[in-house]
Amino acid sequence: MDSIVFQSHKIRVMEKEDIPQIIDYIAKEWNLNHIFVRNPAFFEYEHCVGECVNGILTENLKNKKIDGILLMYPVGSKMADTDFFGGIWSVSKECRIPFMGIKLVENVLKLTGARSHSGVGINPETTARIFKRIGGQRVGKLKHYYRLGDRDEYKVASIKNKEIPEVKDGRAKLIKFKDIADLNRSFSFGDYKEFPYFKDGNYIKRRYFDHPIYKYIVAGIELEGKIEGILILRKVECNGAKIMRIVDFLGNDQVLNECGFLFQNLLEEEDLEYLDFYEYGLEDRALINAGFSLRENDINIIPNYFEPFVKKNIDIWFHTPYENCRIFKGDGDQDRPS
Numbered sequence: 001m002d003s004i005v006f007q008s009h010k011i012r013v014m015e016k017e018d019i020p021q022i023i024d025y026i027a028k029e030w031n032l033n034h035i036f037v038r039n040p041a042f043f044e045y046e047h048c049v050g051e052c053v054n055g056i057l058t059e060n061l062k063n064k065k066i067d068g069i070l071l072m073y074p075v076g077s078k079m080a081d082t083d084f085f086g087g088i089w090s091v092s093k094e095c096r097i098p099f100m101g102i103k104l105v106e107n108v109l110k111l112t113g114a115r116s117h118s119g120v121g122i123n124p125e126t127t128a129r130i131f132k133r134i135g136g137q138r139v140g141k142l143k144h145y146y147r148l149g150d151r152d153e154y155k156v157a158s159i160k161n162k163e164i165p166e167v168k169d170g171r172a173k174l175i176k177f178k179d180i181a182d183l184n185r186s187f188s189f190g191d192y193k194e195f196p197y198f199k200d201g202n203y204i205k206r207r208y209f210d211h212p213i214y215k216y217i218v219a220g221i222e223l224e225g226k227i228e229g230i231l232i233l234r235k236v237e238c239n240g241a242k243i244m245r246i247v248d249f250l251g252n253d254q255v256l257n258e259c260g261f262l263f264q265n266l267l268e269e270e271d272l273e274y275l276d277f278y279e280y281g282l283e284d285r286a287l288i289n290a291g292f293s294l295r296e297n298d299i300n301i302i303p304n305y306f307e308p309f310v311k312k313n314i315d316i317w318f319h320t321p322y323e324n325c326r327i328f329k330g331d332g333d334q335d336r337p338s
Contacts, residue, residue, distance in 0.1 A: 004107050007097055008061055011107050014053035018066070019043065022057070025066045029092050035337055045212055046336070047071055047087070054079060056111055058091070058100055067095040070104045072112070073332050075197050080113035083197050085120055085332035089127070105134065116196070118320040120332040131319040142316040142327065143284075145292035146276040146302045149267040155241040156273050158301035158311060167291045170260030175220040175227065180205040186220055186227045192250060196325040199250060207330070208232050208248070213337045216247075221255050221262070228255035232330055235270070236306050244270060246277040247330035256286035263291055276302055278316055278334075281326035307338035 003012035014022065019040065027037040036043040047054045058068035068091040076082030091101045108117055120142070122128050131137045148157070148164050177183040180201050189200045199207075208216040216234050220227035229251030235244050244266065267275055277292065284294075295302050295313065304314035316334060318327050329335050 001110050004111065005061075006058075006100075006103055009067060009095075009097055009100070010059045010061055011056060011103060011111065012059065013111055014047075014055040014057055014069075016048070016051055016053060018053065018057065019048075021066050022055075022069060025069060025090075025092070026088065029090055030088060042212065042337070046073075046333075049077065052078070054084070055087070056104060056108055058095070058104060060095075067092045067097075068100050068104055070108060071333075072108075072114075074114065075199050075203055075331075077200075077202050081115055083116045083118065084112075084114050085118050087333045089119075102130070102134075105130075116321050118197075118318065118322075118327070118331075120316060120318045120327060120329070121334045122317045122319055124315070124317045128317050128319065136321045137319050138321070138323075139317065139319050140280060142278040142280045142318060142329070144276065144278050144295040144302065144304075144313075144315075145287050146274050146295055147263055147267065147290075147292050148274045149272050151273065154273055155239040156243055156303060156311075160299045163293065165288075165291050165293060167260035167264050170258050170262055170264075170290070171223060172228075172255060172258040172262050173222045174231075174262050174266065175222050177218045177220060180209050183218060183220070183230070187230060187251070189250070196320075196322045197327070197331065199248075204230075204232075204250075214335075221251070221259060223255055223258055228252045234335065235272075238306055238309055241273045242271060243273050244275050245329070245335075246275065246279075247335045248328045249279065249282065249326070253282045253286050256282070257289045259290040274302065278304075278329040279326070280318065280328075281324070 003010050023037055023040050026034050054074055055071040057066050060067050070089045071087030072084040073087055074082045074084040128139045132139050150164055184201050208218055214234055216232055219231050221229040231246055232248035233244050233246055301311055301313050303311050
């Protein structure tokens with residue numbers, strides 16, 4: 001389906017020639033200092049594949065102006081028949097058509113042929129309430145796990161209860177990959193096709209290995225000579241200290257039971273203040289066995305925002321049509337430069 005006409009407006013898939021007007025829209029209606037406004041080339045990296053733009057818009061038929069946008073992050077190489085996470089979702093303050101934002105959401109699968117629409121980083125007071133009312137969607141919150149390094153002073157986190165779980169075992173080793181060819185030789189993506197949000201090698205290459213701004217570490221968890229899982233990590237330097245974030249995971253989550261020494265060695269070798277991990281869908285016991293603590297009603301502060309830095313605990317909410325799935329901070333736009 002090419003487009004849907006709704007009163008005085010047309011909802012359609014974005015095209016390459018729309019990009020300058022989309023950037024202008026973001027500057028006017030969303031944030032004048034948004035990274036897409038300051039760096040349009042990064043918008044193209046995030047949302048364009050060849051001549052396709054991963055997003056839909058609502059166009060005023062009278063003046064041809066954009067009155068709303070919904071950007072997308074597909075986990076496949078194209079929108080059709082794949083899952084996607086939503087990005088910026090906005091309707092112009094000047095749009096006089098009621099519920100135009102809902103119309104964008106209701107028609108996005110028809111227009112793109114995508115399998116599902118999910119979102120990470122939604123506002124629990126506004127967007128979450130909308131998706132609770134939309135059929136086939138459920139709302140939840142990512143769990144925030146962390147493991148502290150043992151130090152006298154914490155410059156990034158605020159630690160009032162310094163409890164570092166003892167790590168007693170862990171046979172797994174961390175193997176870093178230099179590129180996608182290196183990873184493909186060691187890990188079979190096809191073994192995990194049954195999971196919603198299946199990510200193949202092309203996705204990992206584009207999303208992490210080729211990122212134009214962030215430097216990600218793509219590392220395998222090796223157990224008994226086989227790569228059982230993949231960790232995507234990113235180091236952050238702040239206030240004269242270093243922390244590391246796990247932003248994505250692929251593979252068998254049971255291997256995390258054997259990662260206690262691995263994560264402790266990582267903290268010590270990289271001189272990290274802490275290691276943290278926002279996730280949904282992994283086995284809690286495996287993460288606890290790996291030495292992580294769950295930040296829930298915690299008096300400690302493990303910050304999430306670094307651009308700019310905000311010393312505050314942040315909950316990350318999501319919506320999904322799936323009952324059983326895995327969702328991480330790296331999905332959608334929650335680990336995007338600001």
